[in-house]
Amino acid sequence: MSDWLLIGFKEPATVGEIAYDHAANAQVCRPKGAGRMSTSNKEQFDLMIRRILGDLIAACPAAVAITAEAYELPKGEHVSDGNGIYASTYYRESPEEKLLTDTLKWLREEGFIRIDNSYGFVATMQALKLASAVPKVISG
Template sequence: MSDSNKEKFNDLVYKIMSLLIDACPVHRSIGPADFGYPEGETDPESCYYIPAADEAFLYECIRWLKDEELIRGEHEYVATIYGLEMFNGLPECLKTN
């Protein structure tokens, strides 16, 4: 991962987790507009949706967070207890002494 890709990944993962922790326990949709990214377009010939580069990167970050079990969901997402712990978002009532 290049330094710029590493920085972009780090920044975007932090932003995604912040959105979900702030919304927890409510599931929340996440899309390019949440981060000021342009959306892709539907190809008129094939009718396939072609995501913009930043949008594609966003969805790869979401997939990675899901694979690592920091978040769960399909079209709307919520932070898991593991995700809350990793990002210091665990409510006091769930912390063990």
């Protein structure tokens, strides 16, 4: 689905273009300037939540691997500090990777997603309720 976000929440995204994605068989919202995030932090966070939950709800109950690579986000860089035996290397996330990581952590801590055997993420019942996507056999 790349940079397309599923619409299905009570309040659709307000930033972007709404269209029908035949491959996903769903109405979607593509952010303005898709790929690069230049909106405010609140809007970026909102779009990332919609993208993650949209992907997980569409795939539920299967686990989905959500990574910066899968979302085609700009990569960070490996940075080296020091010289000789005191040298150390670490990975510095791009701002987009950091937003993804922080959003996944927040969604997990708030109970909207769970980790499935370290393979990927799955939407919880709380997320399904939010999107009005609870299977009828469960909801009655």
